[in-house]
Amino acid sequence: MGSVVVSLDAELGWGFHDLAEPPTERVEAGRRGWSTCLDLFAEYDVPATWAVVGHLMLESCDGRHADHPAPEGWFRRERTDWKDRKDLRFGADLVDALLDSEVDHEVASHSFSHVLFGRPETDRVLAAAELERSVEIADEWGLSIETFVFPRNDVGHLDVLPEYGIRAYRGASPTRDGVRGIFDTTVRNRSLLVEPTVDDHGLVNVPASLFLFGFEGPVRTVTESVWGDPMVVQARRGIDEAAQRDGLFHVWFHPNNLTNPRDDKRLRAILSYLDRKRRTSPLEVETIGEVARRIDQARGVDGGSIPSSGEVDGATTNPDSRV
Numbered sequence: 001m002g003s004v005v006v007s008l009d010a011e012l013g014w015g016f017h018d019l020a021e022p023p024t025e026r027v028e029a030g031r032r033g034w035s036t037c038l039d040l041f042a043e044y045d046v047p048a049t050w051a052v053v054g055h056l057m058l059e060s061c062d063g064r065h066a067d068h069p070a071p072e073g074w075f076r077r078e079r080t081d082w083k084d085r086k087d088l089r090f091g092a093d094l095v096d097a098l099l100d101s102e103v104d105h106e107v108a109s110h111s112f113s114h115v116l117f118g119r120p121e122t123d124r125v126l127a128a129a130e131l132e133r134s135v136e137i138a139d140e141w142g143l144s145i146e147t148f149v150f151p152r153n154d155v156g157h158l159d160v161l162p163e164y165g166i167r168a169y170r171g172a173s174p175t176r177d178g179v180r181g182i183f184d185t186t187v188r189n190r191s192l193l194v195e196p197t198v199d200d201h202g203l204v205n206v207p208a209s210l211f212l213f214g215f216e217g218p219v220r221t222v223t224e225s226v227w228g229d230p231m232v233v234q235a236r237r238g239i240d241e242a243a244q245r246d247g248l249f250h251v252w253f254h255p256n257n258l259t260n261p262r263d264d265k266r267l268r269a270i271l272s273y274l275d276r277k278r279r280t281s282p283l284e285v286e287t288i289g290e291v292a293r294r295i296d297q298a299r300g301v302d303g304g305s306i307p308s309s310g311e312v313d314g315a316t317t318n319p320d321s322r323v
Ligand SMILES: [Zn+2]
Pocket: 055, 060, 061, 062, 063, 064, 065, 075, 078
């Protein structure tokens, strides 16, 4: 059985708050994109992994977060440019809409405040605090988080993740973004499938296959008019490959990539193709969490509730026996 995973980084202002000049179009598209994605996923009954920035799930804050070990000034935009932009800093209404959806989406974490885990400035204390806060807030919402998506895919401090109950993450894509990726997959005929693996920390890495909006600007306009939307062509190729070769194809993007109707059209074209394909071939749609559970089951780990051989024997539990 082939499988397709869709994951999104849901962040509103938080994806850009550290940038000197946040890209206005993307920043302002966050809410619109979020709602559009929810509508389209519902229309085609496609569940996705939504990696939500924890801060969005707060009702309010003091704009300082003095007890959070972030660098000086990290939350400055909350007190300056975006002081009156609660719509960019909080998103409880949107998270409610996500939870109210008839589609069984996975709520994952995209950190508490979009700290870049792979940066040398991000020490273990900060990484742990970002996870702790996210898991704590999710818990207040009655949610348990199993999947983590690194802000800007900047992987780091992997050893901290299992300490907060995380069992899976989205790893780096072997396919290059944009035009280069299209060259690799079309001219060089490189596969778009990815292989989930278990890392040294017992975490399931579900790598991305394709970023759906890595092909923008004037080049997009020219190629779209000649070939149709090259990203839709790529995505169809990946979906076909997953069905034919029993593999995993994993697309990702941000709700704020849907800046105008042309972007909505792209997502609709891909979801409708996916929906059609799964009706006619051995193909299913999974979340990252579901992939992780499948992989863990195959290797005899079910996330901790399986008794270890030590417990079965009544002897001392050996945590290593579960791995
Ligand atoms: Zn805040």
